[in-house]
Amino acid sequence: MNSIVVSVSVSKPETLIVNGMEVxxxxAKLPGEDPIYFDLDGPTGNETAEHPEVGYAFLAERYDF
Structure with missing residues (x-):
């Protein structure tokens, strides 16, 4: 089975209030309009807040849209 990339979203850390605590x-990822390049640190323009994973991949076939 071949899969096609249909969307790549990036994010930067932000502080949210969750149950009265700053987190x-x-x-909150947003789709990019410009080309996104991947290197060993993951997609350009993406930053993680807590977790070391730099990217995730999900098959479109797994979603009903």
Whole structure:
């Protein structure tokens, strides 16, 4: 089975208030309009807040859209 990349989203850490506590997170990802390049640190323009993973991949076939 061949898969095609249909979307790449990036984020930078931001502080959110969750249950009254300040939390640094990069969970809110936005689709990029410019080309995104990948190197050993992951996609350019992406920063992580807590976790060491620099990227995730999900198959479009797993979603009903």
């Amino acid at each position: 640094s997170t990069s969970i």
